Amino acid sequence: MIKFYKLAMAGSAALLLAACGNGSDESSGSEGETEKDGAATGEIGGSIEVGVGEDYVEFVEAIVPAFEEEYDVEVTVSERDMFDTLEAVPLDGPAGLSPDVLLSPYDRIGGMGQQGHLSEMTLADDGRYDEIDKQQVTVDDTVYGTPFVIESLVLFYNKDLMDTPPETFDELEALTEDEQYAFSGQADTSTAFLANWVDFYNSYGLISGFGGYVFGEDGEDTSDIGLNSPEAIEGIEYAQKWFNDVWPEGMLDVTSAGDFIDDQFIQGNAAAVINGPWGAANYRDSGVNLGVAAIPTLPNGNEYAPFAGGKGWVVPSYTENYETAAAFVDFVTNEENMMMLYEDYTNEIPANQNARNAINEAGEDELSVAVIEQYNNAVPMPNIPEMAEVWTGAESMMFDAGSGNKKAEEAANDSVQIIKENIEQKY
Incomplete structure (x- = not known):
């Protein structure tokens, strides 16, 4: 999933094609008549195609009959890879080959x-x-678009090694003094707690929690890149302490650090790790007595603030049946259908607040509760094309600082400079 985010943003730069279509200003998906460009366009009816990946086909097919009956329409469900479909929209849309509804x-x-x-x-x-x-x-x-599901990084811990999850990073630091977590391959290092901070997607929660940011307050001001602010540099310096004073050298290998972390956790050499919900199945299948919680509070007293991820439904501007497509999007995201998705299909956390609150209040699944809690402290990832340059510019920032190649401030300044230059050249 981490790679998907990077590939997705990098691919967005390739979509700078001039497009014409039936873009709209307003939709209602729950009314018989809707407005686009300020004018009524007609009633819900006809047929639409909903294109989704393999993991959502059964869910969509299960809810389609009720939608068809309620609106007297016809829905075709096609299995399409999400990223392939998105990449093809600029060309498939004008040719009438794009689905009317898809995920992004x-x-x-x-x-x-x-x-x-x-x-x-x-x-x-x-x-x-x-x-x-x-x-x-x-x-x-x-x-x-319309929000569909949410996700966030969380803390996984081994219940055989920890009775309760740590609430602060001070507790994680104290854990590294325990000799049972000493890394046998390198003296004076510990694997008690591990996080893939050499990767920017994973380290952003640390930087953001200390006060750094990407594009201004709302994620859209490309002239305001706060990855080298004093607060962000403080966060990088904190990571440096882990890289230099605690962790084995393998934690600086950007290509293998993630696998190293998983291996150490599965083998019982790490008591706690930061990862996304996509890592839970592997941990459980490997026999870890798994616990899940929100990520502990940072040394400055602030919450860890990772990127808030997930997927939303979108309607390409080229659809010939916008009203029915918009109605379907409203229908698929109602509380009943979102609870069905969670309970019977993917176990993903719905964006729908009513469904999300019901899951949280039930408290039956630690992973779900942890994701919901952490998401509330997360930062929406900037969804503008310029974000592609952030992935490129910040790619080596933590490695440069953690390896000692550069001081934290120098590594941050260099990354921000690359980001700014690339944005000026490309946008």
Whole structure:
């Protein structure tokens, strides 16, 4: 999933094609008549195609009959890889080959909307989304998608090694003094707690928690890159202490650090690690007595603030049946259907607040509760095309600082300079 985010943002730069279509200003998906460009366009009816990846086909097929009956329409469900479908929209859309409804990672929605490939949407006004959810699908005050599922990094811990999850990074630091976590391959190092901070997606929660940021307060101001602010540098310096004073050298290998962390955790050499919900199945299948919690509070007293991820539904601007597509998007994201997705299919956390609150209040699944709690402290990933340059510019920032090649301030300044130069050249 981490690689998907990087590939998604890098691919968005390739979508800078001029596009024309039936882009819209308003939609309702729950009314018989909707408005686009300020004019009524007709009633819900006809047929639409919903294109989703293999993991969502059964879910969508299960809810389609009720939607067809309610609106007297026909829905075709096609199995399509999400990223392949998104990449093809600029060409398939004008040719009439793109689905009427599809999914997109949140970080792709803003850029594709700005480029004219997505219809404008109006979110259901029934309390199903909070401000973080809305920000995920909004750019320049325009909504181009509908929130579907959410995800965030969390803390995994081994219940055979820890009775309760740590609440602060001070506790994690103290844990490294325990000799049972000494790394046998390198003297004076510890694997008690591990996090893949050499990777920017994983380290951003640390930098952000200390006060760093990407594009201004709302993630859209490309002139304000706060990855080299005094607060961000303080976060990088904190990571340096782990790289230099605690962790084995393998933690600086950007290509293998993630595998090293998983291996140490599965083997019982690490008591706690930071990872995304996608790592849970592997840990459980490997026999770890798994516990999950929100990531501990940072030394400065702030919450760890990783990127808030997930997926949203979008309607390409080329659809010939916008009203029915918009109605389907509202239907698929209602509380009943989102609980069905969670309980019977993918176990992903719905963006729908009512469904999310019900899951949280039930408290039956530690992973779900942890993701919900951490997501509330997460930062929506900027969904503008310029984010592709952040991945490139910040790629080696932690390695340069952690390896001693550069001081923290120098590594941060160099990364920000690369980001700024690339943005000036390409946008």
